[in-house]
Amino acid sequence: MTGAELIRSTIFHTTGDPYRDSQTFVAIDDGGLLVRDGRIAACGDFAAVRAAHADVPVTDWRGGYVLPGLVDTHVHFPQLRVIGHLGGSLLDWLERAALPEETRMADVTYARDTARRFVRALVSHGTTTASVFGAHFAPATAELFDAAEVIGMRIAAGLVLSDRRLRPELHTTVETAYRESTTLIGRYHGHGRALYSVTPRFALSASEAMLEVCQTLMREQPSIRCQSHINEQRDEIGAVATLFPWAEDYLGVYERFGLVGDRTILAHDVHATASEIERLADSGTTVAHCPASNAALGSGIFPFRRHLEAGVRCALGTDVGGGVGFGVLKEALQAYLMQRSAPEPMVLTPPHLLYLATRAGAEALGLAHLIGDFETGKAADLVYLRPPEDSVLADVLRGARDLDRVLSALITLAGAESIRDVRVDGDVVYRSEVA
Ligand code: GUN
Ligand code: ZN
Numbered sequence: 001m002t003g004a005e006l007i008r009s010t011i012f013h014t015t016g017d018p019y020r021d022s023q024t025f026v027a028i029d030d031g032g033l034l035v036r037d038g039r040i041a042a043c044g045d046f047a048a049v050r051a052a053h054a055d056v057p058v059t060d061w062r063g064g065y066v067l068p069g070l071v072d073t074h075v076h077f078p079q080l081r082v083i084g085h086l087g088g089s090l091l092d093w094l095e096r097a098a099l100p101e102e103t104r105m106a107d108v109t110y111a112r113d114t115a116r117r118f119v120r121a122l123v124s125h126g127t128t129t130a131s132v133f134g135a136h137f138a139p140a141t142a143e144l145f146d147a148a149e150v151i152g153m154r155i156a157a158g159l160v161l162s163d164r165r166l167r168p169e170l171h172t173t174v175e176t177a178y179r180e181s182t183t184l185i186g187r188y189h190g191h192g193r194a195l196y197s198v199t200p201r202f203a204l205s206a207s208e209a210m211l212e213v214c215q216t217l218m219r220e221q222p223s224i225r226c227q228s229h230i231n232e233q234r235d236e237i238g239a240v241a242t243l244f245p246w247a248e249d250y251l252g253v254y255e256r257f258g259l260v261g262d263r264t265i266l267a268h269d270v271h272a273t274a275s276e277i278e279r280l281a282d283s284g285t286t287v288a289h290c291p292a293s294n295a296a297l298g299s300g301i302f303p304f305r306r307h308l309e310a311g312v313r314c315a316l317g318t319d320v321g322g323g324v325g326f327g328v329l330k331e332a333l334q335a336y337l338m339q340r341s342a343p344e345p346m347v348l349t350p351p352h353l354l355y356l357a358t359r360a361g362a363e364a365l366g367l368a369h370l371i372g373d374f375e376t377g378k379a380a381d382l383v384y385l386r387p388p389e390d391s392v393l394a395d396v397l398r399g400a401r402d403l404d405r406v407l408s409a410l411i412t413l414a415g416a417e418s419i420r421d422v423r424v425d426g427d428v429v430y431r432s433e434v435a
Contacts, residue, residue, distance in 0.1 A: 001380070001426030006053060007033040008046050009061035009384065012407055013068050013373040014359050018351035019308060025351035026374075027403040033066060035380040038426035043374040061421075064386035065410060067354065068373055069128025069424065070328035071361025074227070074267040074288035074317025076133040077118045077144050077157070078102045078111070082321030089298050090233040090322075094166075098321060102136060103169045111140030115147035123153055123430035125326040126383035126419045131227055131265055131288070131317070131365060132157040133199055136170040138180040145188045152429040154381070156225050156365055158199035159184055161214065165205045174209045181217055189224055193424065195365070197225040197265075202232075203240045203253045211257040218258060225263045225365065227288075228254065231276070232268040232299050251276040260285045265364050267317055268293075269307070270300045277303075281311040286364035289356075291334040293319035304335070305344045315360040328357045329411050336411075350407040380426035385410060387418040388434065 011031030016024030032049030034042040034056065042049045050058070078101060085097035105111045122130055132148075134141030134157050141159045148155040161177045162170055172180075181198065189196035198214045200206045206214075218226055231237055231250050240250050247253045251272075254260050262284035269280070269287045280287065289302050307314055316331045317323075323331070332353040339346050348356075362372025371381045387393035393413040400406045410418075422430040 001035070001038040004034065004036040004041070004053075004056045005059055005426070006049060006056045007035065007059045007061055007066060009033070009064050009066040010403070010406065011043065011066045011374065012354060012403070014351060014355040015373050015375060017355055017360070018349065019355070022351070025354070027407065029403060030062070031066070033374060033382070035426045038380055040374050040376055040378050040380055042376060061384055061386070064384055064420065065406070067126070067383050067385065068358040069371065069381035069383055069422065070126045070357050071315065071365070071372070072122065072127045072130040072318050072326070072328050073265050073286065073315040073361045073364050074290055075122070075130055075320050075326075077115060078105045078135045078140070079321030080114055080118050080121065083324060085321070086296060090236055093297055093322065099167055099170065103167065105135035105137050105140040106169065108139045108143065111135060111137070112143045112147070115140070115143040118144070119147045119151045119153055121326045123151060123422050124419060125328065125416050126385070126422055127153070127326065127328055128381040128383070128422060128424045128429065129154040129361065129365065129367065129371060131155070131197060131225070133227065134159050136160045136162065136172065138184060141184060142187070145184075145194055148194060149192050152193070152424050152427050154193040154371070154424060156195035156197040156227075158197040158227070160199045160201050161210055162201045162205035163207050163210045166201070174213045177210060178213050178216065185217070185221055185224060189221065195225055196221070197227045200228050200259070202229040202236070203244065203250065204236060211253070211259065214259055215257040218263070225265070226259050227265045228259070228267070230254070230266040230269050231271045233297070234271060237271055249273055249276055251279055255279070263366065265315075267319060268299065268302070270294055270302050272303065272307075277306055277310045277312060284313065286313040286315055288317035288364070289314050289335060290317040290319035290323055290331070291338045292324045292331055293322035295334065295338065296324055297322050301338050301342045303344060304339050304342065304348070305346045313360070313364060314356065315364040316356050327415055329414055332357045332411050350404060350411055353411050354407060380423055382423050383419060384421040385414050385418045386420045387414060391417070393418060
């Protein structure tokens with residue numbers, strides 16, 4: 001976006017992790033967010049920003065709320081139509097629900113349609129950046145990158161790599177995996193708003209040779225990312241132990257192939273050992289916490305307190321289609337709900353939940369210099385929420401006495417119907433049809 005605009009609204013953002021420093025939470029009742037050429041040029045009280053920039057046209061969003069664009073750190077594009085297969089646990093859900101649908105991505109026309117619907121679903125829920133599992137097929141994965149570029153959102157994504165335990169149609173060879181990944185990296189990584197993420201599906205479906213290919217790609221391309229799954233369910237963990245008898249634990253498999261570190265996001269980690277938690281913290285690896293998926297698939301309750309106390313970086317993932325929808329704020333609510341009744345319970349505060357839904361995801365992807373909050377110079381990635389006048393949320397907000405109460409009501413009740421306008425680099429990537 002070129003030109004300047006001064007947005008007037010209630011503004012929330014976090015410049016760091018409020019769990020560690022409460023001063024990092026910023027809430028401005030009558031706020032002014034100055035956007036110039038797609039970047040944040042100022043953020044503060046409207047009157048003060050206005051006084052310094054009297055010539056800039058004002059976008060009046062009073063009565064609504066502006067947050068940084070939401071970041072979904074774990075979501076599967078070919079699983080759009082799998083949402084809502086309730087009742088199974090991981091391995092039988094994969095077999096019955098996810099893998100048959102993922103096999104259909106061999107049809108590039110079907111994949112293109114799915115990719116377009118998928119990115120539209122993300123932005124219409126306020127997500128501006130996502131770490132996405134592509135398909136097991138390179139042309140389908142290319143469709144995902146193309147769809148994200150057309151709609152204008154940021155993604156880190158990759159071709160999903162597996163060579164055992166799934167089904168033959170989804171398996172590749174190490175040679176093809178290397179060749180196709182390298183081609184996709186050259187075509188998409190660092191182009192526009194896209195990043196490439198090496199994506200071994202999980203240790204269970206990757207041979208040692210395939211994990212070596214992932215290691216080679218990570219070595220050859222120092223700025224690409226990596227994503228996978230870890231410690232989701234007990235039978236999965238048992239099967240990984242059988243396949244990799246030399247590994248100390250699940251994390252040990254990824255460590256052996258150089259796949260941990262600050263470029264890596266691992267989803268779930270529900271059944272982590274104390275040693276794994278310590279090593280995740282030391283390596284700077286991020287855990288994508290996906291509480292709705294953990295509940296829906298019966299994975300268990302994520303030991304959030306132990307991860308936080310050890311200093312593990314954590315962010316949120318919707319894990320569609322194991323998860324139940326695209327809303328990252330809903331995911332934050334689900335995290336809150338589950339942690340209240342965890343064996344080691346904790347109360348996740350609204351500022352901390354906002355951080356998890358925004359800046360924590362930016363940090364996970366190594367993008368905190370660019371997105372995640374409204375510091376001057378960052379990209380104007382934002383979401384404008386305004387609940388429908390006749391909604392329960394609007395009623396609740398009319399009675400809210402302070403901004404903490406407002407934020408907790410938004411996290412609890414704001415769904416896609418409350419998302420009005422979504423920007424990336426100041427460009428509109430979604431605008432609701434409601435006036
Ligand atoms: N582990 C391996 N593949 C998947 C998947 O598609 N969803 C979830 N939740 N876990 C996985
Ligand atoms: Zn997943």
